[in-house]
Amino acid sequence: MQRWVTGDSTGLEFPADPDTLRDAGPEFLTTALRSFGILPQENRISAITRFEDCTGGSTGRKALLDVRYADPAAGLPTELFVKFSRDFDDPRRDRGKSQMELEVAFGALSAGTKLPVTVPACLFADYHHASCTGMLLTERISLGQNGIEPHYDKCLDYRMPDALGHYRALLTSIARLAGAHHGGALPDLVTDRFRYDADKVTVGRRAPHSAVELTDQVHRLAAFADRYPALLPPAAGRPEFTTRMLAEVGTIAAAEVAVMNWLHATDEQVALCHWNANVDNAWFWTEPDGTLACGLMDWGCVSVMNVAMALWGSLCSAETELWDEHLDGLLAHFATEFHAAGGPVLDIARLRTQLLLYAAVMGVGWLLDAPAYLCTALPGEAIDRFDPRIADNEPVRAQLLMLSNVLHLWDTEDFGALLNVFAQD
CATH class of the missing domain: 3.90.1200 (Aminoglycoside 3'-phosphotransferase; Chain: A, domain 2)
Incomplete structure (x- = not known):
């Protein structure tokens, strides 16, 4: 079942869950990154080489993506993380769907504003307020690699x-x-x-x-x-x-x-x-x-x-x-x-x-x-x-x-x- 919603900020129709995003493929990702000014018109995402559901967190669905660009320009991240506000299969997790509204807004802010704190580069973010449906696409932080320390779990x-x-x-x-x-x-x-x-x-x-x-x-x-x-x-x-x-x-x-x-x-x-x-x-x-x-x-x-x-x-x-x-x-x-x-x-x-x-x-x-x-x-x-x-x-x-x-x-x-x-x- 495909689920799409039109974002309040970009006016772009975006997927509401990982399955829909997987089916939408490189074409949607190309459109999304172009809408955020991340991807030049002459470039595109040519393939999704990895698409893996990611467990964890208390709300929404998440997935890990690896992508390939037609022109692998320097500075364009190939390892991505996508987060959805909704979990249509789990009513308990879906109750927290409204919490992502501000996170999406912050992602959009970080894409256009130099912040005094380091955050994952935001590639696309939008939210449909009426249904509390949002999508946030960012670079994936390579924990435990390239000089970055391993992930530390809460309360350990x-x-x-x-x-x-x-x-x-x-x-x-x-x-x-x-x-x-x-x-x-x-x-x-x-x-x-x-x-x-x-x-x-x-x-x-x-x-x-x-x-x-x-x-x-x-x-x-x-x-x-x-x-x-x-x-x-x-x-x-x-x-x-x-x-x-x-x-x-x-x-x-x-x-x-x-x-x-x-x-x-x-x-x-x-x-x-x-x-x-x-x-x-x-x-x-x-x-x-x-x-x-x-x-x-x-x-x-x-x-x-x-x-x-x-x-x-x-x-x-x-x-x-x-x-x-x-x-x-x-x-x-x-x-x-x-x-x-x-x-x-x-x-x-x-x-x-x-x-x-x-x-x-x-x-x-x-x-x-x-x-x-x-x-x-x-x-x-x-x-x-x-x-x-x-x-x-x-x-x-x-x-x-x-x-x-x-x-x-x-x-x-x-x-x-x-x-x-x-x-x-």
Whole structure:
């Protein structure tokens, strides 16, 4: 079954899934690249020499393509990656189809604008808003080849060399894009085109939890910590910490709207940011001078947002040890790079408070009930997170580590006191 849709930006009819693209062949790819000004009229794609479905990710279908040009001109990529917003065969994955709208827009922006951050070269991007159907075609990053480091999976930083150095490089890229936008180096249309919209960066609305539901979640968390003592920070198993969570969880949940309003109103920290810059959405290489550099991919839900939100998106899947030992240094590094790229001087104490409060409200809203899922996915016996049944299961290891980071911060930073600071700001 062929599925085509007409793009809102280019007016070009484009395939909505890999099978249709495969059938469309070199002729469509030639037309698409010409429409984006990538391929000269006198050249064309003469053959697709590889077309392979690519698994992974939480939404849409993906494929790897190798192509051959009639005139193999220098600079034209032959190894390509295509991403679709839709997965017509999987309703769960298809629910996230709207998340690609901003990614497509960012791809188009990157094709016509010199950015201060390295991204995969965009060859074609378009989206049909009415059906949430999009297609993004880019160069494929050759991970583990030609001086590029291997791919690093999310929440497996204990397997990554020099984690601190990699996160410094990651935050450098985020800071440079945000600082450049704040300083006016990007087109004026960016602020409106990528304005933060909660409906675009979430899949469905989350119903607020009642006081009884929040209490039940805390008790389930405590029972989970007792059953699996090696999976969460030691504090999670202490009765006094459970008592503190029960006393504070309602206040944190009730503060979410006010905290988000505060973040959005802090103008000097609001800029264009990658929404989810975990290390698995980055690639790394070493420059000739020895500097570790970072490119960013998978720009789903890219938005103009408070940089504290982007910092959580980058650090939420880091090892808890990184938070414990290097958070202040990383925030100072981010602030320096942000200012050097054109942004204002940041109040690091306020940035830190906003990052922690965002972690608090996101943790209570999205992660506190993770044990309800984890108990269905884990074996009955005690286990640690290095066991292959966790390490090789991304949804399990990701929820565990992100929840662990929230609990560690709750224990060591005192969310209740931070809410008092916020109320007095």
